Amino acid sequence: MAALCNATIVNFTNVANDAQVPRTTIYEYFEILKDTLIIRELPAFRKGGRRKPVCSSKYYFFDTGIARQMQGRGILSEGTSEFGGAFETFLMHELTAFSDYKRAVQLSFWRSTSGFEVDFIIDDHTAVEVKAKSVITADDLRSLKAIAQEHHFKRLVCVCLEKRPRKTDNIEIVPYLDFLEELWS
Secondary structure, eight states: OTGGGTTEEOOHHHHHHHHTSOHHHHHHHHHHHHHTTSEEEEOBOOOOSSSOBOOOOEEEESOHHHHHHHHTOOOOOTTSHHHHHHHHHHHHHHHHHHHHHTOOOOEEEEEBTTSOEEEEEETTTEEEEEOOOSSOOGGGGHHHHHHHHHSOOSEEEEEESOSSOEEETTEEEEEHHHHHHHHHO
């Protein structure tokens, strides 16, 4: 059940109902997985204005291949939602490795109760949306625009599979390799 929750907001009550065990059991199992470094918790960004943020955390397995094997799924195909989750997990690992090795930064994510979600908030200054797409449209940037109305960020970044960086309004659209190079330099 935990593998199926990779890169998602975990509702412990729903998982407990599916597994037919008490909610506290599921919560304790997730705590064990965190303590043994099998999963990493990404807390919710709670600062905001008009839109009420979701307060539940997201969880990421230490390895997308292990999570996929435990889910009983085969090879990833680009363009699927599973590929998007794996791509987001990959970038989560890069951001947490950067935080662990270079300097401590606070990582979180933001999701409003109305459904807007930004994958990563770095400290209080950068909002990062991850899209496993080679062509980013205005619709893909809606969540970044929504969070910009809630909180002032120095940078709004969409990390994607496009070939060249570009900017639309105040949002930077950055190929993931360029993003990683900038992150680690």
